[in-house]
Amino acid sequence: MADHISFYDTRTREVRAFEPRDGGRVAIYVCGPTVYSRIHIGNARPFVVFSLLKRFLAHAGFEVFLVINVTDVNDKIYAAAGERSSVELAAAMTEAYRSDTDRLALGRPDAEPLASEWIEAIVEEIEALLDAGCAYAAGGDVYFRVRRDSAYGALSRRDVDAMDQGEDNDGADLKEDPLDFALWKAHKAGEDSAWDAPWGRGRPGWHIECSAMAMEYLGESFDLHGGGEDLMFPHHENEIAQSESATHRTFARHWFHVRFLLVEGRKMSKSEGNFYTLRDLLLRGYKTSAIRMLLISVPYRRQLNFTFEGLAAETVAVEKLRTFRDRIANTKWAARPDSDGVASEVAEMAREARTNFRAALADDLNTADARAPIFELVRAVNARADSGKFFAEDVLPILEALREFDRVFAVLEDHDAEWTTFTLDWAEREGKLGQAAPELLATRGVTDEKIQALVEERDQAKRRRDFKRADAIRNELAGMGILLEDSKDGTRWKRK
RNA sequence: GCACCGGUGGCGAAGUGGCUAACGCGCUGGUCUGCAAAACCAGUAUUCGCGGGUUCAAUUCCCGCCCGGUGCUCCA
Numbered sequence: 097m098a099d100h101i102s103f104y105d106t107r108t109r110e111v112r113a114f115e116p117r118d119g120g121r122v123a124i125y126v127c128g129p130t131v132y133s134r135i136h137i138g139n140a141r142p143f144v145v146f147s148l149l150k151r152f153l154a155h156a157g158f159e160v161f162l163v164i165n166v167t168d169v170n171d172k173i174y175a176a177a178g179e180r181s182s183v184e185l186a187a188a189m190t191e192a193y194r195s196d197t198d199r200l201a202l203g204r205p206d207a208e209p210l211a212s213e214w215i216e217a218i219v220e221e222i223e224a225l226l227d228a229g230c231a232y233a234a235g236g237d238v239y240f241r242v243r244r245d246s247a248y249g250a251l252s253r254r255d256v257d258a259m260d261q262g263e264d265n266d267g268a269d270l271k272e273d274p275l276d277f278a279l280w281k282a283h284k285a286g287e288d289s290a291w292d293a294p295w296g297r298g299r300p301g302w303h304i305e306c307s308a309m310a311m312e313y314l315g316e317s318f319d320l321h322g323g324g325e326d327l328m329f330p331h332h333e334n335e336i337a338q339s340e341s342a343t344h345r346t347f348a349r350h351w352f353h354v355r356f357l358l359v360e361g362r363k364m365s366k367s368e369g370n371f372y373t374l375r376d377l378l379l380r381g382y383k384t385s386a387i388r389m390l391l392i393s394v395p396y397r398r399q400l401n402f403t404f405e406g407l408a409a410e411t412v413a414v415e416k417l418r419t420f421r422d423r424i425a426n427t428k429w430a431a432r433p434d435s436d437g438v439a440s441e442v443a444e445m446a447r448e449a450r451t452n453f454r455a456a457l458a459d460d461l462n463t464a465d466a467r468a469p470i471f472e473l474v475r476a477v478n479a480r481a482d483s484g485k486f487f488a489e490d491v492l493p494i495l496e497a498l499r500e501f502d503r504v505f506a507v508l509e510d511h512d513a514e515w516t517t518f519t520l521d522w523a524e525r526e527g528k529l530g531q532a533a534p535e536l537l538a539t540r541g542v543t544d545e546k547i548q549a550l551v552e553e554r555d556q557a558k559r560r561r562d563f564k565r566a567d568a569i570r571n572e573l574a575g576m577g578i579l580l581e582d583s584k585d586g587t588r589w590k591r592k
Numbered sequence: 593g594c595a596c597c598g599g600u601g602g603c604g605a606a607g608u609g610g611c612u613a614a615c616g617c618g619c620u621g622g623u624c625u626g627c628a629a630a631a632c633c634a635g636u637a638u639u640c641g642c643g644g645g646u647u648c649a650a651u652u653c654c655c656g657c658c659c660g661g662u663g664c665u666c667c668a
Contacts, residue, residue: 130668139668171667253595254664277666302666323668330665355597356662363661393605393616399598399661406604409617416616419630456606465606468615475632482624482632563626570628581629588630 101156101458103320104397106328106351107251111460114350116319121159123314124150125348127306127323127331128164128208131189132176134373135196137387137402138364142324142354144388145396145461147202149322149352151504152457163313164205165306166190168212169299174287182288186212196374199384199515201506207313211305215291218300218308221342222279222293230341234270236282236296242275245337251351252329277334279304303334307347311339321348325355357400364402377407378519381533383512386411392463392505413471414507417498420474421508423481424494427585432487442477442490446497449473453501463505470501513539513591539577539591547578551587554580 101114116122126146129139143164150162168186177185190210198204211218222238225231231240242248242256249256256275278301283290290297300308310318316339323332332351339347356363359370377387382404389410394400432440449469456466477494480486502508520540523529529537550569557565570580577592 127668132668135668142668167668175667252663255594258594258664275665281666325662326668329663331668334666358661361660389616390604395606397597398605401604403604406617409604412618413616416630423630462606464604464616465614468606471615478631479633558626561626567627579629582625583630 101153102460103350103352104460106353109253112350114320116158117317117349120157122153122161122320123318124160124162124320124322125306125310125314125318126162126164126205126321127327128166129193130167130170130172131186131193132170132173133189134192134375136364136371136373137359137377138324138357140197140200140374140387141357141391141396141400142322143197144200144202144391145354146322147200147205148392148463148504149461150205151202151506152461155500155503156454156458161207161314162205163207163209163310165309166193166208166210167302167305168210169289169305170211170302177288199374199378199511199518200388201384201509201511202388209309209313211300211309212289214305214309214312215300217312218304219291219293221304221308221311221338222300224342225279225338226295228341230338231279232272233280233295234272236298237270237278238280238295238301239271239276240279240334240338240341241272242277242337243273245341247340248337249333251333251336254329254333277301277303277330279338303331304338306331307335307339307342310335310347311343316343316347317345318348320350320352322352322354325353328353354396355399357402359402361401361403375519375522378515379523379528379532379536381536382407383411383414384515385414385507385510385512388505389414389507392467392507395460395462395464397460417470417474418508418510420478421495421498422588424477424491424498427481429486429488429491430484432489440487440490440493442480442486443493445473445476446493450497450500457504466504473497535577535592538575542576542578547573547576547589551580551589555587558582 102111103114104110105112124146126142128143129135135143146162146164150160153160168190173182173186176182194204194208222231225240226233226238229241230244231238280293280295280298281301282296282298287299290299310321321332321335328351336347358364359368359372362368362370364370364372374384374387378384386407387410390402390406391400393406393410449472452469453466456462456469459465473494477486477490498508516536516539520529520532520536523532550573554566554569557563557569573580573589578589579592581588581590
């Protein structure tokens with residue numbers, strides 16, 4: 097099943113066969129968040145994409161090891177902390193990042209190293225670069241000699257001589273060449289995290305931490321390295337320069353960049369007023385299943401327009417799949433009258449859908465295309481079920497197909513109600529309950545027992561043909577976010 | 593200015609040198625239902641930003657234009 101998987105490679109600018117060095121094993125490194133604030137929907141896209149990538153590769157039979165680092169020493173963190181401790185801010189925001197991404201229900205990376213915990217490895221790599229003559233210390237800083245690296249600019253297709261010389265940057269007077277970038281920054285007044293190093297007290301530059309941690313976890317050369325498109329230059333270009341100058345080996349064999357998203361058609365920014373954290377969306381009553389579905393609806397290399405209209409549409413789409421799954425699983429289907437040992441047509445449809453699903457993902461992780469066979473299967477099977485052509489022996493192939501889809505997409509498992517409770521409890525602690533959507537607040541304290549009692553009362557009213565009363569109860573439940581479905585097998589309800 | 597990406601139905605979006613241009617949402621009509629909901633059926637792009645070219649054939653390749661987006665150094 098693992099054959100013919102290919103991904104676009106930023107370095108070669110083409111869709112290339114993905115061939116891990118070590119047969120069945122895949123090592124992936126992704127540049128994660130800088131923890132100075134809660135993650136927003138733009139940060140969520142790479143997290144979702146790389147989690148899906150891992151899930152797909154694992155599903156395709158590879159043993160995947162995914163590293164997503166956390167940058168917890170950085171200028172932005174110092175700036176955001178102000179008078180407070182940057183260390184405490186970073187720790188709190190790291191926790192928030194883990195909690196928020198847990199709500200995305202895609203699992204955690206296999207390792208989530210913090211830059212601050214790998215200073216020793218970073219210092220060692222800088223020493224190696226100094227020894228090799230690729231770097232130099234100046235005024236307590238250490239810089240990398242960009243012009244010593246003839247391959248510099250290959251990833252982002254930039255001509256070193258055509259680059260802006262950046263004279264107004266920090267440390268310009270210490271650099272031999274304006275193109276050089278910092279591997280180590282000398283301690284400055286007001287910075288509350290610093291480590292001793294042979295060339296002076298300070299902290300790592302931004303790029304070196306990823307080189308060091310990637311090599312610590314995955315070795316000098318590994319399969320795939322990724323991040324947001326913004327990281328291509330200078331971050332990843334600099335990582336390649338440092339790493340390959342130190343090891344003389346290909347650092348990452350495949351480069352994978354996730355496109356930025358737009359929010360309501362515009363670039364997301366605080367000044368535009370379209371800046372949303374994951375928590376904001378949860379408080380507004382949107383479910384992470386819908387967020388995932390929306391992020392899946394556009395392939396990772398395309399710009400995605402994140403809108404509330406889109407979220408609403410995907411909420412419905414997720415519901416359609418769950419309703420279908422429940423229908424198949426919970427109905428007493430008749431045995432097939434003409435079971436003559438031939439595989440049923442439904443089993444054949446499920447097989448074909450699974451094949452198409454895998455093929456779409458194997459083709460540069462085309463998640464948008466991969467959704468089509470799922471919905472096609474749902475419609476075809478619903479149609480058969482409506483016309484009495486779905487039988488007990490068809491249940492298993494269908495549920496297995498759904499399980500396969502969900503091993504990658506994770507939208508069927510319903511944690512939504514749980515996350516809603518979690519979000520509201522958090523909002524209460526933070527005094528933000530007032531920001532919660534009214535529909536969300538209405539669901540608070542609505543227990544299954546309470547719902548069940550009302551549903552039974554309505555059923556009795558229906559039996560008396562007291563439809564006024566029955567409809568009143570249905571409306572009352574709707575106000576609590578409960579939807580009813582009458583069927584021959586009784587009334588089913590679900591939380592919206 | 594330099595580099596790059598996109599413009600497909602009401603919205604989102606896949607895709608291909610030539611079968612009826614996927615899929616999701618929406619809308620209209622129908623079946624079912626006490627009414628709904630769910631589900632299904634039918635309809636909803638004579639056409640893929642505009643102009644030109646290549647080709648027997650282009651939405652798909654090439655050129656130009658218009659529109660939108662992104663990057664261009666220490667800062668996800």
